[in-house]
Amino acid sequence: MHxxxxxxxxxxxxxxxxxxxxxxxxxxxxxxxxxxxxxxLRFCFEVxxxxxxxxxxxxxxxxxxxxxxxxTCGDEFELDDPIMLCPCxxxxxxxxxGQQLRIISVEVV
Amino acid sequence: MCSTCGCGQPDxxxxxxxxxxGHDHEHSHDDHEHAAGHGHGHGHEDGSGHGHGHEAGxxxxxxxxHGVEKVIAEPETRTVLLEQEILAKNDGLAxxxxxxxxxxxxxxxxxxxxxxxGKTTLLEHTxxxxxxxxxxLVIEGDQETLYDAERIRATGSKVVQINTGAGCHxxxxxxxSGLAELDPPDGSLVxxxxxxxxxxxxxxxxxxxxxxxxxxxxxxxxxxAKYPYMFRTADLVLLNKIDLxxxxxxxxxxxxxxxxxxxPDAKILQVSATKGDGxxxxxxxxxxx
Numbered sequence: 364m365h366x367x368x369x370x371x372x373x374x375x376x377x378x379x380x381x382x383x384x385x386x387x388x389x390x391x392x393x394x395x396x397x398x399x400x401x402x403x404l405r406f407c408f409e410v411x412x413x414x415x416x417x418x419x420x421x422x423x424x425x426x427x428x429x430x431x432x433x434x435t436c437g438d439e440f441e442l443d444d445p446i447m448l449c450p451c452x453x454x455x456x457x458x459x460x461g462q463q464l465r466i467i468s469v470e471v472v
Numbered sequence: 473m474c475s476t477c478g479c480g481q482p483d484x485x486x487x488x489x490x491x492x493x494g495h496d497h498e499h500s501h502d503d504h505e506h507a508a509g510h511g512h513g514h515g516h517e518d519g520s521g522h523g524h525g526h527e528a529g530x531x532x533x534x535x536x537x538h539g540v541e542k543v544i545a546e547p548e549t550r551t552v553l554l555e556q557e558i559l560a561k562n563d564g565l566a567x568x569x570x571x572x573x574x575x576x577x578x579x580x581x582x583x584x585x586x587x588x589x590g591k592t593t594l595l596e597h598t599x600x601x602x603x604x605x606x607x608x609l610v611i612e613g614d615q616e617t618l619y620d621a622e623r624i625r626a627t628g629s630k631v632v633q634i635n636t637g638a639g640c641h642x643x644x645x646x647x648x649s650g651l652a653e654l655d656p657p658d659g660s661l662v663x664x665x666x667x668x669x670x671x672x673x674x675x676x677x678x679x680x681x682x683x684x685x686x687x688x689x690x691x692x693x694x695x696x697a698k699y700p701y702m703f704r705t706a707d708l709v710l711l712n713k714i715d716l717x718x719x720x721x722x723x724x725x726x727x728x729x730x731x732x733x734x735x736p737d738a739k740i741l742q743v744s745a746t747k748g749d750g751x752x753x754x755x756x757x758x759x760x761x
Contacts, residue, residue, distance in 0.1 A: 365641060365672035372558050380554055387549050391558065398675055398701040445700040446733065454733040464558040470549045 369399055370407035373466060374417055381416070381471050388421040388470040395443045396429040396461035429461020487646060488635040491653050492621040562676055565644035569651065569679025577659040579761040580647075582678055584702060585686035586695070587668030590712045592620045594686065594745040595663055599627045601755055607660040611650040613642040613667045620665060630654060641672035647679055661758065670699035681761055688713040689720055693727040700734045708739045708757060715744040 377389055393399050401424045412418045429442040435453035447456050557563065573580050583591050599608045610631040612621045621633035632654045634646050642650075642664065656662050664680060666673045685706040687695050690713055696703045703709065709731055717724070724742070731738050741757065743750035 365675050368639075368641070368643065368672075368676075369558055372561060375561065376554065376556060376558065381552055398671075446697060447700075448733065455736045466554040466556050466558055468554055469552045471552060472549055 366399055366403040367407045367411070369464065370404055370411045373408065374411050374415055376466055377417060377469050378415060381469055383416045385472045386417045386420040386469055387472060388423055389417065390423040390425065390467040390469075392425045392427060392463055392465040392467055394427055394429060394461040394463040396445060396447075396458060397464050398445070398462075399464060401426055425467070427461060427463070430459040431456040431461075432459055487637060487639065487649075489646075489649055489653060490618060490621070490633040490635070492618055492625045492631050492633055559675070559677075562644045565648055566677035566679040569644055569647050570681075571679075572651075573662075573679060573681070576656075578656050578662055579660075579682070580662040580664060580678070580680040581758070581761065582664045582666055582673075582680040582683045583686060584666045584670070584673045584683065584706075585668060585688075586670050586691060589668070589686045589688040589691065590745050591665050591668070591686055592623055594710070594712065594743075595624060595665060596627055597745050597748070597751065598663070598754070598758070599624070599629045601751065602661065602758060603627075603629070605759070607657060609654050609656045609660055609662050611642075611647070611654060611662065611664045613646070613665055615639065615667060630656075636667055640667055640669050641676050642666050642678060643676045644678050661761070670695065670702045674699075674702040674705050682707040684708045684710060686710045686712050687727070689716055689722040689724075691722075693723045694730065696727060696730040696734055703731055703734045703738070706735060706738055708741065710754065711740060711742045712745055714742045714749055715747040 373389065373391060377386060391404075393401050393404065404424065405422055408422045412420060430439065431442045431447060431449070432439045433449035433451060433453050434455045434457060436449060436451040438449060438451065439459070440450065442456075442458075442461065447458070448454055449456060569580075583595070585591055595610060599610070602608055608629055610621075610624045610629055612624065612631055612633045613636060614620060614633070615636050615638065617635070618633050621631045624631040632650050634642060634650050636642065636646070647664065650664075651662070654662065664678060670685075683705050685703055685708075687709065689711065692698075696709075711724070711727065714724075728740060731740060739757070741750055741753050743754055745751065
């Protein structure tokens with residue numbers, strides 16, 4: 364369950380940034396090709412926030428779609444499946460986005 | 473809270489690091505190894521709604537003599553932009569590990585697979601085969617036990633065991649601690665046997681020079697399709713236990729085609745660590761690191 368370590372990283376980064384004060388919300392971006400499951404992250408977040416300034420915080424998760432460029436046909440297209448195939452059948456793709464794991468912002472009192 | 477197992481201990485306290493000696497004693501570093509984690513004591517208290525941040529216990533009085541009526545309003549919030557990678561801390565530590573290893577001419581190889589694919593057997597044979605040319609040392613990752621570390625020690629190689637407790641992968645901090653204990657000499661080859669798991673280790677950079685994913689023919693040929701994130705990170709895929717192909721239902725072509733779909737430029741070698749088939753190609757690959 365790597366989402367536990369991901370959740371802990373989120374909390375650690377937020378505390379490093381804003382200290383131990385009360386946090387109302389945290390907004391993160393979990394790309395659909397990142398390998399992190401948003402629901403699992405929500406579950407783990409609730410576990411790891413206890414005893415921190417984030418314990419009442421809301422976790423807002425944006426899940427941007429992936430985009431890829433096909434080196435075979437030159438097409439650029441949306442892609443949410445980890446088995447990456449271009450509609451032309453080629454697997455020779457360059458992933459342009461969708462793998463990001465980012466903390467966007469924190470709402471504090 | 474500990475990121476490894478979710479226990480209430482400070483980060484890293486659920487992880488045990490053991491140097492496996494050739495003597496009849498072992499020692500763990502439970503009592504001191506990770507105590508200097510980050511002790512950010514969360515000292516906030518309930519009811520601290522008023523914003524004048526007095527120290528706990530400081531003498532002061534409330535409620536009288538202010539002379540001004542205060543209106544209690546909903547606290548306003550402000551948004552702080554962070555715009556940072558969630559794994560920035562791990563990746564920073566991994567970069568430091570990588571820098572230190574490269575500077576000293578040490579090549580670290582991260583071995584990842586499901587449990588039982590033959591990582592430890594592969595390492596036993598590899599250490600014996602390449603040990604004359606380049607000193608090989610090992611960092612073992614497992615949730616519990618020293619079993620694998622004892623097998624590696626029997627080859628004469630120096631080994632450090634990292635037990636992750638409930639943790640499902642090694643991270644860059646564990647790698648850093650493991651390297652500090654292992655103290656590999658300049659120019660050596662360090663193998664990291666990651667926790668047997670085709671999911672979680674894929675996301676965590678340790679600072680290694682190369683990532684090797686091992687799949688054995690006693691598993692399903694569809695493993696690459698089921699665990700694409702892991703196979704996408706591989707610099708090399710080893711298809712192990714090929715000596716068992718006559719006895720198992722494993723479609724090699726299907727497996728290779730699935731790997732190619734997930735990582736078209738993946739290098740794949742077919743080996744039998746126990747019988748020696750294909751192992752020279754693996755040793756040649758290692759020699760180029």
